[in-house]
Amino acid sequence: MKKSTMLGLLVLVIRRDLVLAMRRRADVLTTLIFFVMVVSLFPMGVGPEMDMLRKMAAGVLWVAALLASMLSLGRLFSADYLDGTLEQMMLAPQSLSMLVLGKMAAHWMSSGLPLVLMAPVLGLQFDMSVRALGVLIVSLLLGTPILSMVGAIGAALTLGLRGGGVLLSLLVLPLCIPVLIFGTGAVEAVSSGLSIASHLSLLGALLVLALVFTPWVTAQALRISME
């Protein structure tokens, strides 16, 4: 028996959550299917006119990604909360923020990353140009981790509550609006000729801010919820 390091603990948490996600594949797949369905609803709702759909594409894909992320966030802490593993994590002799960061990373890898990979396929349904698709992928790659991280705060605050996923979405969606604006803005900059880089760098800045602050805030939220 020997003592583990901080990094070792991070890797342990990420591997654990990924293994659990793999063994409950249904959860991961349902999020992805929801994403595809929501995107497909829009043309059915507004009509199949390609010009209009092309203009809406970035917004539709981003909103759908946002909603799919909200749905998957409920899973972040609730299983661990219900079987008691969460309270054991809170008694770990390592920084809770580090453990939370590990859980956020694993959550993104099992929920956000599939969305990023699926998005270009759906973008083709909206006749997006290759260049626009490229920027879309980058914007989602930068933005979905932010959604996971900010959403984790909501998940931690609503732990075990009846309102569940809807309440979580109500709390977190307003906070995610900047990500939505810069994410879609980047894609629209492709066709409008404005600076893509400025949108993406703003997203990058938000990502860095989220990385620095959200694990600690989420740890505090967990402590509040576990009292």
Place this chain on the structure above:
Amino acid sequence: MAINWFKYSSPTTFYGLAGKMIPWFAIPAVILFAIGLYMGFFVAPVDAQQGEFYRIMFIHVPTSILSMFFYLIMAGYAALGLIFNTRLSAMMASAIAPTGALFTLISLWTGALWGKPMWGTWWIWDARMTSQLILLFLYLGFIALHASIDEPRRADRAAALLAIVGSVNVPIIYFSVKWWNTLHQGSTIKFSGTSMQITMQHTLLAMTLACWLYAIAVVLARVRSIILERERKTDWISELPEVKL
């Protein structure tokens, strides 16, 4: 001032103090409302560009400014409650929330009333109106979270954390909404381009003060009823004349 602030941080003492303070805010509020509305609707001159309709701004502007201001105050009380563990701070935050949300609603509604004659539509997606809408969501989120948690201590602390996170986000949200608006060349609701007439400025001031005093009076009244509800099992409550009935 050499007041022992911590004495007033106990709900017991604050209950009495608040009760005494309410009329001092409520009566001036009513007077200022009367003055402000009279000035706004009868005295202030017709605007060169916007005609008579602009008068709605005398309600729209104060409520907009105050709705944002109250959110920060609410977050401030929330932070105090979290750091110092004082029950009263959390109660004050809960008391401010509904008033803040109401002001946001009034701001949105009067904005719509202003927009219709100005732009022909009931809603305009400009930066300020959109930010107000998001602010309404933030207020409602706070109220909903607090209402969803049965255990009062957890409810206070969770909602407090949410309020603080929200207030930190407000500048980011506002910046991104402005960005979004300028990108899409949206329209803006502006006051008359030329400098505002003195009477208009005075009216705005009167109305803003009136709304502020009104809000303080209402919040004090609300916090008293929250105190009554939370402390209902303690002895001093049952000694109160209003409860003894």
Place this chain on the structure above:
Amino acid sequence: MLEVSNLACSRGDHRLFSGLNFHLHLGQIMQVQGVNGSGKTSLLRTLCGFLMPDEGEIVWRGERIRELGEDYHDEILYLGHLNAIKDELSALENLRISAGLSGIELEEKEAVTALRRMGLRGREMLPTKVLSQGQRRRVALARLLVSDAKLWILDEPLSALDVGAVALIQELIAEHLAQQGMVIFTTHQPLHVAGMEMRTLSLS
């Protein structure tokens, strides 16, 4: 080592207990007694640091646990009503992860030995959802074998266990106390530790 002074706790509006004082030294075991709802679980959870007391102090090695934070966590082991095991993982994986979270890297061989001592021979690799209640409790209790914590905080450790397992747990506790460990627990079933004077704390 552990000193509790003037502790008061409430749940919601309801005051559970107040003015609680006690201390626990190395090699000692203490049972917390009280009727249902008297706050036994809340006391144990307050000792873990989950609940904040209304009044009073909990001091470990001369420092307040609130200030010690993770250093205090390093020295305690908490077993509550929930097993803290994942259904989808095997007993072996669960034990190694639990150990990992408390800062110990457990070799597979060590983990298997521990599980075998807990009577789970042949079941180490099965996902714990196919195990019985009692077997799952044994997986949870296997942590006692691999932990290096000084203070064991156990909330009804014997629930769902059969006679053989109860004897085993009593043996483990005796070994822990002999190595200068400390135990504070609650139980609805009788728990005897050979040759040990049991201190009691009554909350009613």
